Amino acid sequence: MSKALPNAGPSKRRTPASQPRRRFLNLGLCALGLAAVFGATQIQPAQARVDSNIYSTPKSLSEFKLQQASGAAFGLENLKGKWSLIVLGYTHCPDVCPFTLQNLAAVEEELSLRVSPARKPQVVFIGVDPDRDHKIIGEYVKYFSDDFLGATGEWSEISKAVETLGGFVRYEGKDKDPEGYKVFHSANIAIIDPQGRRVGSVNPPLQPAEAADFIAALIAKSAREAAAKN
Amino acid sequence: MKIASQRLKARIADDTASPQWRLATITLMVAAALLATILAASASSSVTVSKPWIREAPPGMTVHAGYMALVNNGSADIALTDASSPAYEQVELHISKVVDGIATMQKVAQITVPPGKTVTFKPGGLHLMMIKPKSAIKLGQKVPIELTFSDGSSLTIDAEVKKGGAMPKMDHKMHHGPMDHSKMHHSG
Ligand SMILES: [Cu+2]
Numbered sequence: 559m560s561k562a563l564p565n566a567g568p569s570k571r572r573t574p575a576s577q578p579r580r581r582f583l584n585l586g587l588c589a590l591g592l593a594a595v596f597g598a599t600q601i602q603p604a605q606a607r608v609d610s611n612i613y614s615t616p617k618s619l620s621e622f623k624l625q626q627a628s629g630a631a632f633g634l635e636n637l638k639g640k641w642s643l644i645v646l647g648y649t650h651c652p653d654v655c656p657f658t659l660q661n662l663a664a665v666e667e668e669l670s671l672r673v674s675p676a677r678k679p680q681v682v683f684i685g686v687d688p689d690r691d692h693k694i695i696g697e698y699v700k701y702f703s704d705d706f707l708g709a710t711g712e713w714s715e716i717s718k719a720v721e722t723l724g725g726f727v728r729y730e731g732k733d734k735d736p737e738g739y740k741v742f743h744s745a746n747i748a749i750i751d752p753q754g755r756r757v758g759s760v761n762p763p764l765q766p767a768e769a770a771d772f773i774a775a776l777i778a779k780s781a782r783e784a785a786a787k788n
Numbered sequence: 789m790k791i792a793s794q795r796l797k798a799r800i801a802d803d804t805a806s807p808q809w810r811l812a813t814i815t816l817m818v819a820a821a822l823l824a825t826i827l828a829a830s831a832s833s834s835v836t837v838s839k840p841w842i843r844e845a846p847p848g849m850t851v852h853a854g855y856m857a858l859v860n861n862g863s864a865d866i867a868l869t870d871a872s873s874p875a876y877e878q879v880e881l882h883i884s885k886v887v888d889g890i891a892t893m894q895k896v897a898q899i900t901v902p903p904g905k906t907v908t909f910k911p912g913g914l915h916l917m918m919i920k921p922k923s924a925i926k927l928g929q930k931v932p933i934e935l936t937f938s939d940g941s942s943l944t945i946d947a948e949v950k951k952g953g954a955m956p957k958m959d960h961k962m963h964h965g966p967m968d969h970s971k972m973h974h975s976g
Contacts, residue, residue, distance in 0.1 A: 647891075649846070652853040652918070653884045654891045656843060657911040660952050694848030701846035726890055738851070738919060745891040761889075763912060 608765075608772040611746070612758035619754055622719035624684065624711035627696025632682075632709035634754050641679035641777055642750040646725050648687035648741045649698045658762045659683065659702040662747065666703060668770030677777050679749075684719055685710035686727045687741050723748050723756065749773065751780055833941030834862025835901065840947035842918060843911070844927050852925065854879075854916035854933065854947050855909040860901040867898040870936040877920040879933065884912055893917075898938065911952060925949055 624632040643662065647655035662681050669678055683699050683706060685691030691698075691710045699708035710716065720727050725744040732739040746759040757776065760769060840856035860866050871879040884893045899914065901907045909915050916933065925931065930946040937943070 650849060650851055651891075651893075652843070652845070652849070652851040653882070653893065653915050654912060656846065656853075656952055694846075697847040698849070728890075740893050742890050742892045745886045745889055761886075 608769050609761040610758060610772065611761075612749075612776070613756070616751060616753070616755035616757045617724070619722045619750070619756060620718070622711075622722060623715045624709040624719060627699070627708050632707075632711075637750050637754040639752050641677060641752060641773075642682055642748075643679045643773075644682045644684060644723060644748040644750060646684050646686050646720060646723070646727065646743045648685055648743065649691045649694050650687065650738075651741065654745065655683075656702075658745075658747070659699070659706070661762050661764055661766070663703040663706070664766035665764055665769045665773070666705065668766045669773060672770055672774040673777055677781070679773065679777075681706045683708045684716065684723075686716050686720060686743055687729075688713060688716065720744075724759075749776065833866065833937055833939055833943070834864075835860055835866055835868075835935075835937060835941075835943060837935065837943060837945045840933065840945045841950045842916075842925070842931055842947045843952040844949050845925065850920050852876075852918040852921065853882075853911070854918050854931075855911065855914075856916075856945065856947065857906050857908045858899070858901050859906045860903050863903050865900050865902055865938075867900040867938040868935055869898045869938050871916050871933055872936075873918065873931055873933045875922055875925065875931045876918045877922065880917040880919065881914075882917040883914050886912075900938075927951065 619634055619637065621634050626632045643665075645655075645658055645662065647658065649655075666678070666681055681703065683695070685695045685698075685708060688710045691708075695708035695710050699706040716727070723744075725748070726742075727744075728742045730740040730742055746761045747764075748759050749757050751757050757780075760772065836859045838857045838859060840854065842852055842854045845852045858868060868881065871881060873879050881896045881899055882893055883896050884891065886892070895917075896914075899907060907914065918931075927949050929949045931949060933945050933947050935943045935945065
């Protein structure tokens, strides 16, 4: 079984966390200078950027019907009224998925220092490999954070979710190795606003503090815009 | 060596036999220790391994990932060609890569370390794919892994099971590939 979905997102662009480009460049030069003084191996903070892709117009999502580990339904409804960060992955992914989820747990911690609990995004891991994910997804996501939510379901519904999230999934060699096959999947983290619209994505690995600044700024901007409309 | 010498002391203290017997015992033990040292040296070739670890896996996972840094102290290329562990049914050499936004993972036949260089296995890049643990793998456990190299030598390392870091020192996006050695703090 193999299913490929086109990535619907626009071409990728790297966005500085918030500064205008000029200022950003200056910071970068400054950081380079510091790096030259302190030894070049440990450069990072000031000039690190959040690798992101934010749409000029948010994209509405279409319906999909998955289940949470508890058995409760998980669909569009669960993405409304709060911000969400959604990752596609599979529980038998030994390297990339645990790394991303651990990374997100750190981002989440930083976010809770920046936004009110009501605005703090829920982190959702969609298990795109239901044969192996179904039984263990609940425990799997809890390992990374008590607040993380895991959801999976029938392949037909997963495929709908993946498509509307602009993602991609492909099983590698499932026929040859029904136990140990790999699953290739989108690496990015989709950002969904409280209207259930996809506003864009960020790409791991994320510097937790920088990513939290970036996401908090996005949330604040959206709140300001909503307030201006009313 | 340390263990051997401790045993030796204990042996001498307990021993009530003749001086000749004592001397013979000491000679034998020293010879054995020397032999062990020589064997270890010839088996380890020019590669040293630093900071081997295995990511503690969330419950239910039957594939784990191991990381380390390989340092080639020799004057010629050397390649890691195989890995195995008594704690797992199979160990493969793998690389994770993000290609056009898609996270992929591939098996690699061998990993070459140029002379004087270090190749670092780390999350999101090169890893030892540890397949099907034979029994539960616990945090803090030391898992032996045997590494085989292109010159026929082999090396057994103990990889500690640890929680993965949320953000291992950045950053593969900036300028480092899997061949990066600038972040290594090896002592040897
Ligand atoms: Cu792997």
